Amino acid sequence: MPEPTPPLALTMGDPAGIGPEITADAWRAMRAGATAFAVIGDAALIGRHGVNVREIGSIGEAAGVFADAVPVLPVTLAAPVHPGQPDSRNADAITTSIARAVELARHEHAAGVVTNPISKIVLKKAGFAYPGHTEYLAALCNVPGREVMMLACPELRVVPVTIHVSLRRALDDLTTEGIIAATRTTHAALMRDFGIKHPRIAMAGLNPHAGESGTMGTEEQTIIIPAIEALRAHGMDVSGPWPPDTMFTPPARARYDVAMCMYHDQALIPLKTIDMTQGVNTTLGLPIIRTSPDHGTAFDIAGHGTADPSSLVAALRMAMQMAEHRNRS
Template identity: 85%
Template sequence: MPDGSLPLALTMGDPAGIGPEITAGAWRAMRQGTTPFAVLGDAGLIGRHDVPVREITTIAQAAEVFAHAVPVLPVGLQAPVHAGQPDSGNAHAITTSIARAVELARNRQAAGVVTNPISKIVLKKAGFAYPGHTEYLAALCNVPGREVMMLACPELRVVPVTIHVSLRRALDELDTSAIIAATRTTHAALQRDFGIATPRIAIAGLNPHAGEDGSMGTEEQTIIAPAIAALRADGMDISGPWPPDTMFTPPARARYDVAMCMYHDQALIPLKTIDMTQGVNTTLGLPIIRTSPDHGTAFDIAGRGVADPSSLVAALHMAMRMAKHRNRS
């Protein structure tokens, strides 16, 4: 069966966060559509949110169940769940859900993996060795170091070259080779998974006004410009370095398909400001499709019935579109 026709594997996320609630909300919004998913988690937890659930034994059963109930591939919890009160006792269940979802996608039983939000702090207390989802997924796929995080909404796509490190460490880690590697991975993914034949890629500067010819910093000249030259030599449509303070205006965004940013917040602040509700996080450079909502566990509102599933719905739809593009390429 083509990947785009398979169900998606949706992980549980942190069970004390809004994951169960937005999962229920996503199912309500999508149950009559053509993007079925199966949840790897606890059926009772999802059923708390006034939706019918049905445990299944194989993900292939999800398509026939989906219109009538949330299909659940059971993953047992180790500790009682109280909304808004995370418990590291459930860390094993959280990571097991992710690992099983990846296995289904790698075995071509799932079209892709969509991950509900996790708490890095909760997992770290239980000995989790990875900075976040992105790095753990790369390890599960046996491609550590090749992962690239892209955030996307209808108006903007951004990729941070350095990700889950302090700003001081990001400045130390940023180099020409990192920019080249991240951009090559992004270019290939836009072609394969998004159907953009000739991606237009904007490279952000690092310093105010992109360094102002070296008067406000020389990284544009010593690190970024050599990367741009190498990427153009590969035949890519590359522009930059762009002044970071002006490259996210509507007229500027119309001139590129993705913005390569030098550090985490340079990328995520404009994306989340423009459209956090429809924002989707996707990991490029993996042998599988992976997306997630562009928000966290929101422990402060968990269990109150006010969580918005829009970003999860967008992530599910994007994952299926990516799978269909990849299958055609």
């Protein structure tokens, strides 16, 4: 019989962003349910938003506290927090929160890691050496280069093969080997963490009309189709290359479980257009589960009480569902 699933570890994100208030609202929405989480951050900061908070000594105490208060594993901030005014002096606390959450998940004390939004610019001013959350998590898990970003909402899952690079560089970086590696990681995760026994994978083309047999570009013929053929040879259900301008309609989406996209915006524009509110960013290829809301720090509205917690709630629920699937496998 599977062991009970432990709580999730929720990072603080940038304390000057909307993380504290959506954390408080997420707890309000989830306190009566089965998904418990502990925040790794500053208890007083969360308490500003009208919720009870309780500092705990270990994440194992979170489930017993969760119905009555937000459980917090404390992290000390270096500078006072003013909503909407990020301060790089708090960069160490932000990265410490992430590192502690990963450590808890790697030792199976936490079911997974859910990350509140960070500001790459704020961290870079303090010497942060990674392009973003995803790459930092991979480094903490000792699997740099294996990370794959998947965005998901109830209507669609997408994976960009190339991620946080310019469009010009993405065209140079796109390779058959890269497509194969990202797709194999995605296929394995859909089976293990999402309970899909036979994943159906749609491969996007790069060019208009998926190249129109080479008349609008040859990358489909030289890069993408060889990847599809290699993946099919390994028994995977991979279709395509699909014309990118038609593959995200409702009838098309019904024919696949995930769309493999060739660059960042090809994946994220349809996902965020269809359902940004319920969008969740999931990192595949890690030894731990990690999800996050599909939005940023929103410094412009921080502290106004108008931030929507829906994406964070969706990320917490998805992480717990993934953990339960993994626990059963």
